Amino acid sequence: MTFAQFSRQAQISRGEICQQMLAGHRESIKAKKEATAVKNLELIFDATLSLANEKGFQAMTVRDLSRASGLSMGALYDYFTSKEELLEMVLSTGRQVIMRLLEEGTRGQEEPAAELGAAIRTHLFLSEAMQPFFFFAYMEARHLGQEQKERAKQSELATERVFADIIERGRKAGAFAAVDQHMAAALIKAMLQDWYLKRWKYAQRRVSVDRYADQVVRAALAMCTAGLEASPSGKMN
Amino acid sequence: MTFAQFSRQAQISRGEICQQMLAGHRESIKAKKEATAVKNLELIFDATLSLANEKGFQAMTVRDLSRASGLSMGALYDYFTSKEELLEMVLSTGRQVIMRLLEEGTRGQEEPAAELGAAIRTHLFLSEAMQPFFFFAYMEARHLGQEQKERAKQSELATERVFADIIERGRKAGAFAAVDQHMAAALIKAMLQDWYLKRWKYAQRRVSVDRYADQVVRAALAMCTAGLEASPSGKMN
DNA sequence: GTCTATATACGGATAGAC
């Protein structure tokens, strides 16, 4: 799969996040008409990601947000009760939708190597399609309250488990070498995250997301099959 | 090499950074006695890293810093002229010292595989010894001014070049396969950074820095030698 | 449902005592 084939999901996702933001905060949001509320939430969502990714969420003022979104101070506070709640609302709702999309997208391959490749591409392409959100979530998670921060860590572990499970199955099937699936999964995740964290570097080098995907898949397979040729009999433990 | 063998460098480094901070800002720092100035700079340095890593540099107030360092507001402003300058001073001085230590530490191996392993361990162990600084530098670099941000990017690229050069030499010597050394170096760096960015994860799993080093070295070598067995004649391009 | 105007507090920075 290439990114071009994947990318129609992007706009859908943003709309979904904002709809779910409304659903999850129906009582505290003043606007009653659904269409208006979702439209304004999208303005707020986009402006928040844009400003926070440029200067940081703390440094972004609600006045900035007002200017960038086109909504007045008063109108903004009809959608959240504090700046802190805005952060929590964007991050937790976004994370839920992303998690669901990842789970839906990671299905159906048979062969371990193909399955691992598909999972890597799904993660990478989703992070590319929603890059502003992924960057935001990574950088601002530390400003969440203790409880929300815990949930963010859990979701990091959950996505990692997808890779670990594939690797473990592959190992048991004899397709992969005797690697520690948790460590391998962690390293794969680190490589995937670098793509949306260091955008400037890859843009400068003209590395496309498809090429990056190829490289990560190649690295992951090398990691999981290193030394396997030496004992082609299959299972190693 | 293990981390235990490496780790005596840690305290030295912090002292060096503070000495160089003083040297680089001699005229703007009010304190004239060197010993006093360095001692206070160390208090400021430690308190800044601790507070900023907990809640972010923007969210840390100068009053917080005063409490944590034991110096009064007035005394703090005898060491920097603005909070922004404090950030720039800590980051740029720290980066310079780190860069020098890295260059000094990455020398002397002959064989490509051994050289790559040594470079990875040096980077990883230094980031472990100075973890608070590395985390701080990664997370707060985006709050620098345009010019300083550019210098930070350059130093990221410079450290990456160390790996790329080793890989290229190894490839030309026939020890490594036909990999893109820039991509491989970028992926290795991403794995190294994950160690100080996701401390909680590896602490929770009881992964030691020595074990992590082994895994990254293993992954890097797998990446650089994948497919080599298939054409053992050596050079591939 | 959205706006303007404002209350209130807090942070950066400095003046001047000791």
Added chain:
DNA sequence: GTCTATCCGTATATAGAC
């Protein structure tokens, strides 16, 4: 060389008009 006290700008949040 260090501290206390204070100035001043600006940020969050809200009240109330339209």
